[in-house]
Amino acid sequence: MSAPGAWESVIGLEVHCELKTRTKLFCGCRNAFGEEPNTNVCPVCLGLPGSLPVLNAGAVELAMRIGTALHCEIRPSLFHRKNYFYPDMPKDFQITQYDAPINVDGFLDLPDGTRVGIVRAHMEEDTGKTTHVGGGGRIHDAEHALVDYNRAGVPLVEIVSAPDLRSSTQARLYVSELRGILVAADASDGRMEEGSLRVDANVSVRRAGTAELGTRCEIKNLNSLRSLGRAVDYEIDRQVALLEDGGAVVQQTRHWDEDHGETVALRSKEEAFDYRYFPEPDLVPVVPDPAWQRDVSASLGPMPAERRAKVSALLGPADGPARVEQVSTVVELGLDALVVAAVNAGADPVLALTRAANEAAAEAERARALDAASFASLVRMEHDGELSATQAKAVLADMLELGGDPAEIAQRRGFEALGAGSLAAVVDEVLAANPAEWERYRAGEDKLAGFFTGKVMQATSGRADGKAVAAELRRRRG
């Protein structure tokens, strides 16, 4: 708990997730990031007079995948209009789901065991994007604004958590886990840096042990896990300081200023918009039939928690914080299937995991395409001492870049096995050539192990296994 002293923080998150559909929510324009401004637009997503929305069934399917993955009840739903004026919103209303959302009452289990309620996960359309030009890019000093409507009408699912999070750490954990689920459900590409996931945080504090919620503030513009963590911590500190000074928290929407590391008031409850919600008359209710729901449910692969458990089970007792981190990494990057397949093909679980979480993870996209049998062979060769760790990494790098069989690559690179006998001979030579250092090492100067390992590596052109060298040294010291 990061709540200082007797204060407890209460956090609920609203995560906007862009769905990776081929087309937009209500028209046939391409849903694509980073293209020439105002090229993926048509009368519908520009809100031209006379145009009408038509719901994209693919977006409904992805929303149902998200709902299923979050253990929600999927219900018949309605679209409403949320009315407010903004230049990057073509119709000056947003089509969203209000009191009849498609997904309700689910949950998400954090890796730390906390169960976080999912209040709802509803569909809505994204707005365009405004760029303020001149005056250093700040809204109030800008000379003019440019609007790109490529994003207008891109399908979103807004996932609203219950106020079940108690620290910035948990908030980050939640978003990270949710991101994994959205990617595993094949609903989102999960790219926070491209705005595929955008987070608003509702933060309040209260005395530990009280049931009543404190007055909350909603923080907007949290576009990375780091911003989320910093903003939540800042806001908790701000609210606690206010209350300890005898003041009161005012219900507000606040903006996270990344550069200054602070939240700034945008508007108070009294200034809040009256969105004048009413049912969207241009659309009909969404009633997914049970067969469709069953198909969606059946096509959903295992979620990250289940996949982590599967990898962990392979490791047996070789667990620990470092291992947990490695397991998370391979699952997050979608390399767990590779590890599992390699282990099933006889590879050592810990070594397979380590190579996947480190070297393969650096080239995750290529690694996902790696042949599991070849990866298993590589891990086995290293484990059996046919390749040193350094050699194994070099072979893996070749496999990732060019593909191919590890044994052939090793041969091509001239990585012949350095058997135990020849290693011992080399170690003998190195010790004989450096008698003074050897004496000091024997006397207990452990850091000289590195010196000897370096000499052995030099003598073997890197073919020796560092661990084997260390073992030889320890054996000789007695």
Place this chain on the structure above:
Amino acid sequence: MTDPSTSGRAAPALGIAAGVRRGDPSAAAVVQRHLEAIDEHDGVLHAFLTVLHDSALAEAAEIDRRVAAGEAAGALAGVPVAVKDNLCTRGVPTTCSSRILEGWRPPYDATVVEKLRAAGAVVVGKTNLDEFAMGSSTENSAFGPTRNPHDPERVPGGSSGGSAAAVAAGLVPMALGSDTGGSIRQPAALCGVVGMKPTYGTVSRYGLVAFASSLDQVGPITRSVLDAAALFDVIAGDDPRDSTCLERPSPRCAERCDQGVDGLRVGVLAELLDGVDPAVGARVRQAAEVLAAAGAHVEERSVPELRLGLPAYYLVAPAEASSNLARYDGVRYGLRVEADTAEAMNSATRAAGFGPEVKRRIMLGTYALSAGYYDAYYGQAQKVRTLIIDALAAAYQHADVLLGATTPTTAFALGAKVDDPWAMYLSDVCTVPSNLAGHPAISVPFGTDDGLLPVGVQVLAPALGEAVLFRAAAALEDAAPALSAPRVLAR
């Protein structure tokens, strides 16, 4: 394809199409003649906001080429059609009679305009309306009022007043209007022509600039019932671009107009006679007698819930309009009044671009949707809609169609009601129930009042009941007392 030469029923538009398909007269000659009539008479009437001389003649030439080549030329081959200026036409100004759309040319055609062209019709111009279809006299046009061909000192009704006046004066044989609370039927009645509002969801709204989305429908305005049925057949049909379109088979109403009313159960609605001018009421009674004489069972019916229609309508329609008209913000198209901030530009643009009636309805609608008032206003009005639908369903247990007045009065003088919005709103009292229920209804000219102004009689039918609606309308047309010729009339 209906051939009026065999049915004997009046159908000026179908008559033109039949001739064009035979090659006599040519579509070019037909269109040229109508363009000349528009040039000659529209200075007085002001039914048109845009006349498409060049494109109309080019389209006519294409029809003639098809006829000469022996290709199918369409049910409405060469028929000049006027289109209300709230229907999008590619590259052609679509103003909704509002300053706020100044300079805007849609990049696409409304689905109904595509369907017209596919049937061989030739769009000759865009017609005047009350701004964004809000009004009952066409006086709320930013470009000046349209005059009634029967008496140029009187209004043509509205909001499709330009379309109704153009048809009544013979400038075109048929036109498209839109009907949100009576905007096709009321001007048709006041101008002495046929105007029909289809079942909600039967005609695509794609390209119809929205006023109140849950009420709007596009429909025909013609000089005869058979022409109206034929135009309805052309524009009806599912559209993947309009989610509220119903999947239904082609209605084929034109070929069933002549089936008569023998045995048909007709309910004369007390609520659609209440408070109407005696002269109008007398014509409705006469119409009931005509149907009875043709073999229908005529009974008095009362559906008291219909009295709630007008107040419910004036909550639902402005509420939806307040949202639909938000997009006219000066950012992307139309008028922009420059100011220091986006918000100030937005306010200045809307203040300058919208007329007083549009502003009044945006205010009404914004209020009706506001937090704390939603349940009392918009929510309550939606309950009234359900009430009216249920009450009408009960009435249709005992009747196939219902009969009543289209409007409480005949055409009123220009300026008579412009300063009294409530008096103007009362013009819609007989027509709004069909919009709230989503049901079809038609106004058929049925004689005149003492001042020789046209009277319209309205027939209402249950959802998807267009075929029976047109049958009853045709029977009324057969026995309708003659109208006097409009004072402004193309020969």
